[in-house]
Amino acid sequence: MNKQGVLWLLRILVGGLFIFSGLIKVNDPVGTAIKLEEYFDVFSNDIAGFFYYFKPLALYIGVVLVVAEVVLGVMLILGVKLKQTVWALGLMILFFTFLTFYSAYFNKVTDCGCFGDAIKLTPWESFYKDIILLVMISFLFYFREDLPENTPRWASVTAVLTMILSFGLAYYAIQNLPFIDFRAYKVGVNIPVNMQPSSPLLYTYVMKRGEEIVNFDQYPSEEGLEFVEMVLKNPEALPKISDFATWNTEGDQTEFLFAGNKVIILSSNLSKMSTANLDKLSNLVKSLEGAPVDVVFMAAATQEEIDAFLNQQNWSIVGLQADATVVKTIMRSNPGVWILKDGVVLDKFHHNNTPEATDVLDLFL
Known part of the structure; x- marks a missing residue:
């Protein structure tokens, strides 16, 4: 294979991987933001305190990064401003390589989130993956003068449309829920079963x-x-779910949550919980009074904070505590509605899509 053939193959491989990685994260930009917040926490403690101020911007930074992955991958394959594209990809892979090395060497953020929740890599696997990409992009960078200089108009238009579509998909996923749920608590999962080994451990x-x-x-x-x-x-x-638990002042309530019909309103952070659709949630709670279903409010907060919130909303329902990471994993909106029947996930709803009581009851039929 001649030099141009090698360069073309590298463009396909690098561009395809960036598009694949970016699309998985465009599907779940909130998950990317959660991962960035973990990095900012670590960096603010280990490197410089100013990283802490990036945490409120994590979602915006995450959206820009994941859209850039997709668009740059498309530009590389289609031949849009290749010299500038290779520069941008080089800077991006240097940034990612630093993150994955830091995660692996210092064992700080144990999942880089490179492919969202679709493909789990260990920190060192993520680092080695980035090293391979770095080598390929370095080759493209070294021979950038041999890359085509002219950009076809149709390719430029495609890149712009890709950017618009990617931003649109990311916004939709934020305002609703991920299009595809790769997490352990997705619809159809039997949580109690997945908390047990699938076969005897040897x-x-x-x-x-x-x-x-x-x-x-x-x-x-x-x-x-x-x-x-x-x-x-x-x-x-090994169990696919190993960290789920919920409790209150009376003790562990995990078994209670897995028994019968449950409608669970989740909040990963009470102080940051959106109030935009609390009226819809209140209507849901009131409409389910007397129905053959337990309505539960589960939050990453103290029991005093949970009880105070329930009193403020005048919700006469059970209040339970949970770990913030678990709640964020289950639900990508704050608040959100989670429907369980005997521990099996029937459905999930962003608070923007709070269901009617009749629709919820239909799920249990």
Whole structure:
């Protein structure tokens, strides 16, 4: 393959990966913002305090970054201002490589969010992926003078339309919910089942006999062995959900939440909760009084704050506490409505799409 063929192949590979990565995150810009907030928290503590002031801007920064990924990928493949595009991609991959190296080396943000929730990579896997991309983009940068200089008009128009469409999709996902839910709490998931191993966990017991390392499938009864470590042989059998819990002053209420028909209003942060559709939520709560369903308010807050909020809204429903990260994972809006039947997720609603009581009850039929 000649030089132009190699350059064309690299354009396809790099551009395709950026488009794929960007589209997954355009699907869920709120999730990208949550990940950026984690980085800003870490950087404000470890590098410079001013990073803390970027947290309120995380959603806007996230949208710009993910749209840029898609648009630059399209520009690279279609041949739009290739020299400038390669420069922009180089700067972006340097930024991403720094983030993933920092995550991996210092074990700070253990999931970079490179492919959203669709593909989970360890920090080091993310870093190695970025290194490969960095090498490919460096090759394009080195031979940028050999890249086509003229930009076809149709390609420029396509890039502009891609940018407009990407911003539109991101805005729609923010105002509603992600188009495709890749998370562990998506519609159809049986949460209690996914909190258990899918099959018995199998371990290899690594022992030391003198200077010799010996592996056993069961813990050995032989004397004189020194325990080294226990290695899980089938990690794919681990529970898909390991951090879900909810409680109040009376203790753990997880089993209560998984019993019967539940309509759960979720809030990941009471102080930042949108009040735009509280009237619709109040109508839903009032309309479900006497129905064969438990309405629950679950928030990442103290029980005193939850009870005060319920009193303020005049909602006579159960108030439960939960971890903020778990609530953010379940619901990408604050507040949002989550429908469960015996622990199975029936539906989710952004507060902008708060359902009517009749529509909720139909779900339980």
